Amino acid sequence: MAKLEATLHGDFQAILADLESEILHGSVSATKEASAVFEQNGVRCYTGVFERFSYTGGNRVSMTVTLFGDDTASKVCVITSGGSTGMFFKLNTIGEESFLETVEACVEKYRT
Numbered sequence: 001m002a003k004l005e006a007t008l009h010g011d012f013q014a015i016l017a018d019l020e021s022e023i024l025h026g027s028v029s030a031t032k033e034a035s036a037v038f039e040q041n042g043v044r045c046y047t048g049v050f051e052r053f054s055y056t057g058g059n060r061v062s063m064t065v066t067l068f069g070d071d072t073a074s075k076v077c078v079i080t081s082g083g084s085t086g087m088f089f090k091l092n093t094i095g096e097e098s099f100l101e102t103v104e105a106c107v108e109k110y111r112t
Helices: 012-025 094-110
Strands: 002-009 031-040 043-054 059-069 073-081
Touching: 002 094, 012 031, 012 043, 012 059, 012 073, 012 094, 043 094, 059 094, 073 094
Parallel strands: none
Antiparallel strands: 002 073, 031 043, 043 059, 059 073
16 A cells, blocks of 8 residues: 645646546556545545556556545545555555556645
């Protein structure tokens, strides 16, 4: 598992569009599996689940993105999982870390 959390500034929809674009264009095998957006009192919460094939691990890796906020400030949490091997200890987390790297530049663009 690999995880990235940050506070971001900017338009919620623009941040979301950039995140999804970076994920889907960051890997030839990346797909969006499902997503949901909830809004209440001007605050939005987006959760999206993505997958891609990890060539190094020979398996699929998932990424869950949660973006929570409004058009001035948001919190983002990105978690990847599923690319490691081993029954009792996690080995070879390269696929998870590599998938997370596809959004790091985008997050830095909006980070405060």
